[in-house]
Amino acid sequence: MTQIALRKNRIKLEPVIFYSVNTIIMVLVMVVMIYPFWNTIAVSFNNSQDTLRGGITFFPRQFSLYNYETVFKNQLLVIASINSVLRTVISTVLGVFTSAMVGYVLSRPEFLWRKFVTRFFLLTMYVSAGLIPQYFLIRNLHMIGSFSVYIIPGLISAFNIIVVRAYMQTLPSSLVEAAEIDGAGHFRIFMQIMLPVCKPVLATIALWCAVGAWNSWFDTFIYCFGKDNLTTLQYEMMKMISASMSSGTNKSADAIYGNMIVTDSVTPVSIRAAVTIVASVPILVVYPFLQKYFVNGVMIGAVKG
Amino acid sequence: MNMAVNELALQKKAIKLVDRRKLWNRYKSQKSLFFMIIPCMIITFLFSYWPLTGWIMAFQNFRPNKGYLKSTFVGFEQFKFLFQDHIFWQDFRNTLVMSVLNLIFGFVFAIGFALLLNEIRSLGFKRITQTASYLPHFLSWVIVCSLISNILSTYDGTLNNLLMWLGLIDKPVLWLGEQNYFWWIVAFSNVWKEMGWNSIIYIAAMSAIDPQLYESCEIDGGNRYHKIWHITLPGIRPTIIVLLIMNIGWIMNAGFEIQYLLGRGLVMDVSETIDIFVLKYGITLGNYSLATASGMLKSVISIVLIAVTNYISGRMDEESVF
Numbered sequence: 001m002t003q004i005a006l007r008k009n010r011i012k013l014e015p016v017i018f019y020s021v022n023t024i025i026m027v028l029v030m031v032v033m034i035y036p037f038w039n040t041i042a043v044s045f046n047n048s049q050d051t052l053r054g055g056i057t058f059f060p061r062q063f064s065l066y067n068y069e070t071v072f073k074n075q076l077l078v079i080a081s082i083n084s085v086l087r088t089v090i091s092t093v094l095g096v097f098t099s100a101m102v103g104y105v106l107s108r109p110e111f112l113w114r115k116f117v118t119r120f121f122l123l124t125m126y127v128s129a130g131l132i133p134q135y136f137l138i139r140n141l142h143m144i145g146s147f148s149v150y151i152i153p154g155l156i157s158a159f160n161i162i163v164v165r166a167y168m169q170t171l172p173s174s175l176v177e178a179a180e181i182d183g184a185g186h187f188r189i190f191m192q193i194m195l196p197v198c199k200p201v202l203a204t205i206a207l208w209c210a211v212g213a214w215n216s217w218f219d220t221f222i223y224c225f226g227k228d229n230l231t232t233l234q235y236e237m238m239k240m241i242s243a244s245m246s247s248g249t250n251k252s253a254d255a256i257y258g259n260m261i262v263t264d265s266v267t268p269v270s271i272r273a274a275v276t277i278v279a280s281v282p283i284l285v286v287y288p289f290l291q292k293y294f295v296n297g298v299m300i301g302a303v304k305g
Numbered sequence: 306m307n308m309a310v311n312e313l314a315l316q317k318k319a320i321k322l323v324d325r326r327k328l329w330n331r332y333k334s335q336k337s338l339f340f341m342i343i344p345c346m347i348i349t350f351l352f353s354y355w356p357l358t359g360w361i362m363a364f365q366n367f368r369p370n371k372g373y374l375k376s377t378f379v380g381f382e383q384f385k386f387l388f389q390d391h392i393f394w395q396d397f398r399n400t401l402v403m404s405v406l407n408l409i410f411g412f413v414f415a416i417g418f419a420l421l422l423n424e425i426r427s428l429g430f431k432r433i434t435q436t437a438s439y440l441p442h443f444l445s446w447v448i449v450c451s452l453i454s455n456i457l458s459t460y461d462g463t464l465n466n467l468l469m470w471l472g473l474i475d476k477p478v479l480w481l482g483e484q485n486y487f488w489w490i491v492a493f494s495n496v497w498k499e500m501g502w503n504s505i506i507y508i509a510a511m512s513a514i515d516p517q518l519y520e521s522c523e524i525d526g527g528n529r530y531h532k533i534w535h536i537t538l539p540g541i542r543p544t545i546i547v548l549l550i551m552n553i554g555w556i557m558n559a560g561f562e563i564q565y566l567l568g569r570g571l572v573m574d575v576s577e578t579i580d581i582f583v584l585k586y587g588i589t590l591g592n593y594s595l596a597t598a599s600g601m602l603k604s605v606i607s608i609v610l611i612a613v614t615n616y617i618s619g620r621m622d623e624e625s626v627f
Contacts, residue, residue, distance in 0.1 A: 018529060022421055030437045036452040039463065054461035098345055105342045112335060117342060124353040126611045130600030132587040133359025153352045156345050186337040215445030222588065238447045238566065244454065245569045276448050283443045288436050295505055
């Protein structure tokens, strides 16, 4: 009797235990994913002298907007923000357009060079000459220290092309055939039919392009070194980390903050927190809304790439 | 007799002409397609294929003021030097070790997370967890490194605070200054950044598993763990294998940014990867030939690996890219 009761109990108990443990693990995952960022937000809104006392966790102790004020008053950081926004917008628009255009051509079954051109683009995903030859190419093209270095070299992405092409191939062929019968040329079909129909996949690619452009700093570091008017937010951020890493602790200020208005009331830690937030908020605002698109995009990319 | 042969030849010629005319017409009708794609091909050629000619530097004693044509050729001297350089081998080792750690941890955590998430019944909670898990993927490495250095800081760092509160350590540990910890920090940073993103594909593969399989398992008296072990995992096995093989192809790319940003001073010996070697010799020290040689070596190994792994995964399921 007791054994049966026990067994019944166990059967009922097991799911409860499993779901509780699983839910706790998931909540922990969420905390681990979000906390570092949340904490940075709290620090960025906290009075910087107070932050040095330590112990800021979820909420600011002494609320202050002074850190952000300092960031936005700094000439270099304002230029950096403008450049970051500009390069993101331009390379997203151009990147999406070219990927869609190449994807369209490669999705046309009658295109004569289809096989060759597809391989021509695909190979670029695997073959890379490396940093130094790339550097000399950019140098020979006189693109060092010019804004175009942010846009042109990364303009065409084979991966994005494959994703767009795969999406277009799933569309019914009658879509294009009907337009062809009506006498529309390829460019017109592309602009007026394909672009609107492919909105979901283009949203995915736009997100990837935008994230890539917004997050990159290496091109500024290599090609626009020392050009203050071409600096980007991520690069400024990188300089701050380098300074804090080489000085050992987060507390000590470094030469890098010479051009920051360092006063008694602003510390590197707080400034870095504020810049971190400024440099990541634009993307964080956008990505949850595009979630359903990029999940599909990942699937297409994984299957085809 | 002769006439007939002549006629046949003439006919053949005519057919050929018609064929050529037809082909020409096809090209003409696709004028706009070529017009759309050729500019993009030129840009791709210029930035992806043309730099390969720069590999010539690896066989020279390259001087920028002399150019490719007038620099002296030294044959395989640069490679010889490279193979005798213990820093290069150290960086080679670091690259491989960090790559393998990233690969193993990346797979285990992404699959584990996907399995657990798959068991969550509440759709809203599932969605929120998933959205939160993507968050770090969209942050740049620069920002991630900044967050990591805050968390690991000896002064009021969250990890040290937590461990001290739990009584596991007496005084703060200098996590980023100790060689023993660096590889693990890189591995776990990668897990933190990419776990949610990498799990997308497994979750999608799980949702494609036939629900009838679960039902029949239940009828046979299988519990939750039986279902996970005998249905869910075998269901996503093809996905796992293909991704694993493809990732092995990328093993020479251990990442660059986190090692460059966090691997300073004391941990340089374990943090430097081949990419950093190239950067250091090429851009900082101006030894372009040596840097190109090491970069080229890395690229060639990479390309061979990718070709092999892609071939294998292509044989395994027919959706290879080539």
